[in-house]
Amino acid sequence: MTAGPALGPMAGALHERVAGLPIISPHGHCDPRWWAENSAFPNPADLLIKPDHYVFRMLYSQGVPLADLGIGPGGEGRDPREIFKLFVQHWDAFLGTPSRQWLEFTLIRTLGIDTPLSPDTADIVYAQIAEQLASPAFRPRALFDRFGIEVLATTDAATDRLQHHTAIAGSGWLGRIIPTFRPDDVLNPARPNHARALSDLAEMTGSDVACYSDFLDALRDRRSAFRAVGGTATDHDVSDLATCWLDRDAIEALHARAVGGALSGDAARDYYGHMLVEMAQMAAEDGMVMQIHAGSRRNTNAALFASHGPDMGADIPCAIDWGRGLAALLDRVGNNRRLRLILFTLDESSYARELGPMAGHWPCLRIGPPWWFLDSPNGIRRYFDSVVETAGYRNLAGFNDDTRAFLSIPARHDMWRRGVALHLADQVDRGVLTVPDAERLAPYLVRDLALATYKLGAG
Incomplete structure (x- = not known):
């Protein structure tokens, strides 16, 4: 079982160079x-279905x-075995999607399940997965080592106390x-828990966050x-x-309103736009x-948002004007x-x-890999076809899996590695690259570029 398309001879040889x-x-x-x-990880439903x-x-x-999946109001206490069986009843709905490829890779290659998944085998497969998850070989650290993960970054609120990271570092384990650092809750007045996040920031740093200069110092403290x-x-x-840049009097006035919970609409947008520039200056x-993920219209199902809150699968791609949207930030720190x-x-x-054109000019910019709805074999192909001719390869960011589903990480990276191999083989076939070029670029796009882009060391 692979996590991507079949490969011809040239692509297969390139994939073999990077697969391990x-x-x-x-x-x-x-x-x-x-x-x-x-x-030990919990039951199969809590691991594979509910968080994904x-x-x-x-x-x-x-x-x-x-609720039938154990998610949100009315979902409390649902039998995980019944949740899994309900998922399997709709297994064919995933045909043609990358989710199907990731899940099959996870079941067969990661979990070692050799029973084909179907409504008739749901109970059997559930029991097999549960048995594996109870084994020491499937504890988080053992899987991390088995997957060959060199480094993994989590995403944490600015006010996270980082106690789990501290515990990992002090445990003696070498992973x-x-x-x-994700500070949106303290930067964006439109976020529902903005007031609570500001209060937590003040408590953690001992700062008077109502004072704009002290607020900036508190952010620097948390970054440190x-x-x-x-x-x-x-x-x-x-x-x-x-993004925008406001003079000191204007931003201090908006900040006072933000702290007081009285900022909305265009004023909140201007405030957050200014804070993104402040974040870029701190990053410099x-x-x-600094990473910006943009182009998602959030929580488009109003009824579902009202009953279940955010992140319920109703976020939909939308158009972004990057040139105008980043103009103020690039004017101040783009060079x-x-x-x-x-x-x-x-x-x-x-x-x-x-x-592509922007990353091919501004020294600060890199283009992230296909994300979310675009993280797929066709999405990877279109990405390379769209950006390489104007940005080259060095202005890309390598790959990241951007997932909550830990067991899917090997599958997602295999899909990327196959996409890289197909792209480079096509470049060779069309005379754009030589074979030695492709052989050098393959590990660069799979490992080395991400290490360099994220300043993670030589590895």
């Missing part, structure tokens, strides 16, 4: 508690209530798990805390990209890599070579139109 390289996972959403405690919005959004599209336990990057979830100062800014989009049309 260590995995670099510099951006994702796994829980650091797993490796701090190293407890790729999975439950497809089931929801087939009319399956989220490298590092945090990523992340770096102290290995963090090299920040991350920003930006639904409406519109302290060397942390600073200490700044490294990785851009991720769900708007494929912007790859060739804006991101």
